[in-house]
Amino acid sequence: xxxxxxxxxxxxxxxxxxxxxxxxxxxxxxxxxxxxxxxxxxxxxxxxxxxxxxxxxxxxxxxxxxxxxxxxxxxxxxxxxxxxxxxxxxxxxxxxxxxxxxxxxxxxxxxxxxxxxxxxxxxxxxxxxxxxxxxxxxxxxxxxxxxxxxxxxxxxxxxxxxx
Amino acid sequence: xxxxxxxxxxxxxxxxxxxxxxxxxxxxxxxxxxxxxxxxxxxxxxxxxxxxxxxxxxxxxxxxxxxxxxxxxxxxxxxxxxxxxxxxxxxxxxxxxxxxxxxxxxxxxxxxxxxxxxxxxxxxxxxxxxxxxxxxxxxxxxxxxxxxxxxxxxxxxxxxxxxxxxxxxxxxxxxxxxxxxxxxxxxxxxxxxxxxxxxxxxxxxxxxxxxxxxxxxxxxxxxxxxxxxxxxxxxxxxxxxxxxxxxxxxxxxxxxxxxxxxxxxxxxxxxxxxxxxxxxxxxxxxxxxxxxxxxxxxxxxxxxxxxxxxxxxxxxxxxxxxxxxxxxxxxxxxxxxxxxxxxxxxxxxxxxxxxxxxxxxxxxxxxxxxxxxxxxxxxxxxxxxxxxxxxxxxxxxxxxxxxxxxxxxxxxxxxxxxxxxxxxxxxxxxxxxxxxxxxxxxxxxxxxxxxxxxxxxxxxxxxxxxxxxxxxxxxxxxxxxxxxxxxxxxxxxxxxxxxxxxxxxxxxxxxxxxxxxxxxxxxxxxxxxxxxxxxxxxxxxxxxxxxxxxxxxxxxxxxxxxxx
Ligand SMILES: Cc1ncc(C[n+]2csc(CCOP(=O)(O)OP(=O)(O)O)c2C)c(N)n1
Numbered sequence: 001x002x003x004x005x006x007x008x009x010x011x012x013x014x015x016x017x018x019x020x021x022x023x024x025x026x027x028x029x030x031x032x033x034x035x036x037x038x039x040x041x042x043x044x045x046x047x048x049x050x051x052x053x054x055x056x057x058x059x060x061x062x063x064x065x066x067x068x069x070x071x072x073x074x075x076x077x078x079x080x081x082x083x084x085x086x087x088x089x090x091x092x093x094x095x096x097x098x099x100x101x102x103x104x105x106x107x108x109x110x111x112x113x114x115x116x117x118x119x120x121x122x123x124x125x126x127x128x129x130x131x132x133x134x135x136x137x138x139x140x141x142x143x144x145x146x147x148x149x150x151x152x153x154x155x156x157x158x159x160x161x162x163x
Numbered sequence: 164x165x166x167x168x169x170x171x172x173x174x175x176x177x178x179x180x181x182x183x184x185x186x187x188x189x190x191x192x193x194x195x196x197x198x199x200x201x202x203x204x205x206x207x208x209x210x211x212x213x214x215x216x217x218x219x220x221x222x223x224x225x226x227x228x229x230x231x232x233x234x235x236x237x238x239x240x241x242x243x244x245x246x247x248x249x250x251x252x253x254x255x256x257x258x259x260x261x262x263x264x265x266x267x268x269x270x271x272x273x274x275x276x277x278x279x280x281x282x283x284x285x286x287x288x289x290x291x292x293x294x295x296x297x298x299x300x301x302x303x304x305x306x307x308x309x310x311x312x313x314x315x316x317x318x319x320x321x322x323x324x325x326x327x328x329x330x331x332x333x334x335x336x337x338x339x340x341x342x343x344x345x346x347x348x349x350x351x352x353x354x355x356x357x358x359x360x361x362x363x364x365x366x367x368x369x370x371x372x373x374x375x376x377x378x379x380x381x382x383x384x385x386x387x388x389x390x391x392x393x394x395x396x397x398x399x400x401x402x403x404x405x406x407x408x409x410x411x412x413x414x415x416x417x418x419x420x421x422x423x424x425x426x427x428x429x430x431x432x433x434x435x436x437x438x439x440x441x442x443x444x445x446x447x448x449x450x451x452x453x454x455x456x457x458x459x460x461x462x463x464x465x466x467x468x469x470x471x472x473x474x475x476x477x478x479x480x481x482x483x484x485x486x487x488x489x490x491x492x493x494x495x496x497x498x499x500x501x502x503x504x505x506x507x508x509x510x511x512x513x514x515x516x517x518x519x520x521x522x523x524x525x526x527x528x529x530x531x532x533x534x535x536x537x538x539x540x541x542x543x544x545x546x547x548x549x550x551x552x553x554x555x556x557x558x559x560x561x562x563x564x565x566x567x568x569x570x571x572x573x574x575x576x577x578x579x580x581x582x583x584x585x586x587x588x589x590x591x592x593x594x595x596x597x598x599x600x601x602x603x604x605x606x607x608x609x610x611x612x613x614x615x616x617x618x619x620x621x622x623x624x625x626x627x628x629x630x631x632x633x634x635x636x637x638x639x640x641x642x643x644x645x646x647x648x649x650x651x652x653x654x655x656x657x658x659x660x661x662x663x664x665x666x667x668x669x670x671x672x673x674x675x676x677x678x679x680x681x682x683x684x685x686x687x688x689x690x691x692x693x694x695x696x697x698x699x700x701x702x703x704x705x706x707x708x709x710x711x712x713x714x715x716x717x718x719x720x721x722x723x724x725x726x727x
Contacts, residue, residue: 010344013293014281025286055471062468068290068310071344163343 002031003057004076004083004153006161007046007064011037015069019046022067028052028060032085032150043071043163047152071163080156086123087131088113090145091138093120101142108134119144127151168297168328169198172261175304177204178336181232183223183595184208185216189236190276191263194328208595208624211616213240215588217247218614221256222592225575226550228381230312231592233260238276241322242283246582248318249287253579254402255379257316259307260284266326267295280322289317297330305340314347315466316379348465351482351490359437359461359478360494366435367506368457368513369395372418375402375578376440376464376484383407383571385488386439392495393502396514398426400441402578405568410547415514416523419447420715421560424522424724427713429514430455431721438462440484443473444579453720463487522713522726523564531706532681534558534633538565540685541603541631544692549601550593552576554586554610557639560711562605584613587630591617594626601692603629608658609638618671621698629691630700632664635707643710647725668700677702 009015016035023030031049038045050060057075065073076083093101093115105112105122108130114121124134128151135143155161166174172195176184185208188196199207210216213235220231231251235244241262251258265274281293290310292303300323307319363369371393377386383406390397390407397407398418407414416423418430430436436458441447448454451474462469462476463484470479480487525535538561541549547569553559553576568574575593577585590604611632621628633639641656665675674697678687684703691699713724 014285017282018285021285055475059468059472066466066468068342068345 001054001057002049002051002077004081004151005048005050005061005064006074006076006153007048007070008038008072008161008163009035009044009046010069010071011042011044012069015044016046018067018069019048019064022063026059026063028056034150034152040163047150049151072161074155074161076153076155079159081153082156083127083151083153084125085128085131085149085151086125087134087146087148089122089124089135089138089143091120091122091142092118092144094118097142101138104134104137108137110134164334165331166334167194167198167331168300168323169194171297171300171332171334172304172323172328173198173202173205174334175301175336176232177202179304179308181205184232184234185210185219185223185592186234187213187216187236187240189240189263191237191240191265191325192234192261192328194325195234195261195263195323207234208591208620210588210620212614213243214247214584215591215614215617215620217244217251217258217260218582218585218588219592219595220258220260221247221251222552222575222589223596224256224258224592225589226572226593227596228572230257230259230308233258235260235262236276237263237265237280238278241278241280245283245287246584248284248320250577250580250582250585251318252287252289254375254577255316256318257311258318259304259311260318260320262320262322264293264322264324267324268326270324280320284320287318288320291320291322293322294327295324297327298332300327300332301334301336302340305337306342309340309342310345314345348482349486351463351480351487353490355478355480356487356490357494359480360491362435362459362461362478363393363437363491364498364500364502366395367503368432368434368510369393369437369502369507370429370433370435370458371395371397371437371439372400372430372441373397373403373406373439374400374441377403377406378571380440380465380484381571382440382483382485382488385485385492389488389492389495392492394507395437395502396429396511398422398430400444400447400578401563401576403441404563404574405571408569409567410569415518417563418721420449421564421711421713423564424520424713424726425514425517427715427721427724428517432513433458436460438476439488440464442469445473448473449715450718450720455721520726524727529681529706532678532684532703534561534635534703534705534709535565536681537631537633537684537703537705538562538605540688542566544685544688545601545603549573549603550575550590550597552586552590552593552602552604554604554606554613555581555583555640556607556610557635557643557709557711558605558607558610558633561633583610586610587614587617587628590628591620591624591626594628595624601629603631605631605633607639608632608634608636608661608664615667618668618673618698622672625696626698627694627696628698630698632700632702633705634661634664634702635705635709636661637707640711646710647714647716664700664702668698673698673700675700675702677704679704
């Protein structure tokens with residue numbers, strides 16, 4: 001099963017490598033990992049997307065909790081939540097493709113944020129499925145470059161993760 | 164008043180009540196050595212190799228229960244310490260290891276004697292720190308001791324750049340420390356404990372299985388009371404020996420790969436397993452698919468990550484062993500419910516049948532020295548009143564099997580990492596902690612050579628350790644596996660060109676003895692044990708082909724033992 005694990009970490013040098021090292025040392029899978037500072041400068045927020053059986057996910061959360069730099073941990077997938085990632089795609093935009101890509105971009109509620117006479121850069125946010133669908137729709141031939149941030153997650157409703 | 168980092172370092176250690184620092188100097192830690200030189204509260208023990216410094220501190224910690232402290236220089240000093248740190252980590256031993264580092268402005272420059280100590284040690288420490296500002300030094304040291312000694316103990320590395328030790332800051336040592344991200348459990352969950360006691364009392368074929376956690380938490384007394392009150396059989400892991408007196412009939416011996424037949428059979432057939440401070444290591448479980456097939460399992464451990472890691476348990480209890488046992492005892496003493504006497508009697512009858520097989524029997528008539536006999540004799544002559552360290556191999560298993568550990572913290576060995584070279588330096592730490600005690604290091608001619616240089620340290624500090632070298636001229640445990648599983652192709656397991664250990668010991672200023680006949684074993688041991696102020700190296704020339712029995716081959720079930 002796919003799980004989204006959110007962490008609040010001490011904003012210390014090396015905290016990221018403790019988490020990354022744990023995953024590689026114990027052979028856990030990481031689909032994506034994002035990390036950035038929070039409103040509290042002493043904390044960073046990390047979102048990890050991982051796969052595993054219930055036993056493995058239990059071990060992952062226990063092992064993460066054991067790291068001294070981990071202040072709080074939530075498995076987002078245990079409740080209603082929202083996940084988003086940001087993607088930027090550079091596409092070939094020539095001839096009638098220019099119109100076609102623009103239309104596609106509108107359908108997916110993306111934005112064109114850079115234009116040359118032969119290319120666009122399109123910005124899109126959403127969950128991973130939407131990103132994948134958009135790339136499919138563009139088609140391999142049109143795509144010059146893709147960059148994705150990986151998933152960030154937050155719980156729906158009043159439940160909030162803070163210290 | 165402003166102090167230098169080096170002075171702050173010394174003050175902090177004094178504040179922590181540190182008696183001994185085990186270490187080795189070098190460029191990056193010279194300011195610290197200079198500060199140590201100018202005081203006499205803390206004694207520095209100069210080893211001959213940094214690995215030994217860590218094992219010595221580890222031995223000190225395991226025997227005394229107090230944290231061991233290490234000081235090494237940057238680069239090779241730190242890398243040499245890594246094996247020791249990993250050894251302590253695997254056995255949850257509380258250490259604080261200080262590594263020197265190149266000055267902050269050179270970090271990342273491939274400077275002389277620079278390694279990323281924090282990076283290298285990260286996977287084998289409980290936590291580590293790089294101190295970049297002298298004003299953070301005192302608080303970091305406080306945190307290091309706090310983390311190393313609380314919860315599930317473990318080694319903590321503090322990496323200190325040279326300029327941090329010469330820069331100045333106002334000294335203040337915090338009395339207490341709180342970390343928002345680290346709050347080890349201090350009490351077991353009452354509800355879970357009640358459920359567990361219910362299950363424990365309903366058992367027909369109960370089994371108590373305990374590990375190093377009982378020793379680390381000093382919960383032996385509670386465990387003994389609990390076990391006697393219930394009248395259940397008890398077994399220990401290699402790391403748990405001594406928690407319950409081995410001479411007591413309720414103790415059925417060690418379990419696992421080289422455990423007794425009765426312990427492993429009782430494990431395999433029990434209906435309720437009470438696991439306390441043990442972690443279901445693969446050397447204990449064998450094939451997990453076949454592990455305790457009929458048992459409901461209660462598991463008490465301070466570390467939630469140890470619970471249901473290898474074997475799914477029915478009633479998990481996270482908490483310090485002593486607290487959980489006390490809570491259980493309180494309930495047991497209040498309730499009128501008692502274990503099912505009839506079922507228990509039948510269970511004991513079955514266990515006695517297994518025990519009657521006498522799985523630890525060996526040839527007592529042999530003209531060669533049997534290693535088992537040496538250990539038995541050592542036990543008899545010391546009356547068990549000794550601290551025993553060991554290295555890794557057959558001699559380690561024989562010691563675990565034939566020396567009856569009746570008290571906790573007396574058996575000191577590298578169970579988790581299995582580090583050859585652990586025994587002698589660990590014995591040094593034990594002897595420092597208990598200068599008057601009899602301290603023996605049981606070793607093999609392979610293992611002892613991994614840290615033999617420490618004979619020099621023992622000379623310098625007058626450590627009267629008794630080295631019991633079970634010299635079989637083989638890397639015996641390797642040879643045994645080759646005999647069993649590789650059709651006797653003894654690849655590189657024969658020890659050639661051995662030194663003359665007697666004259667080697669003598670050249671370091673110690674006493675050396677070679678013992679070649681069974682009838683000389685007792686006399687030599689008596690003589691050595693009587694030499695209270697000398698290190699004696701006893702080189703026992705033992706039967707080369709002796710194997711450790713019983714044995715559960717890797718991947719087999721607990722009921723699939725190879726007997727003699
Ligand atoms: C540092 C290290 N290297 C290799 C091993 C693998 N190993 C385990 S037991 C053993 C043989 C030990 O021989 P010896 O010390 O003579 O003891 P014996 O088994 O003969 O009693 C070896 C090589 C180890 N445990 N540790």
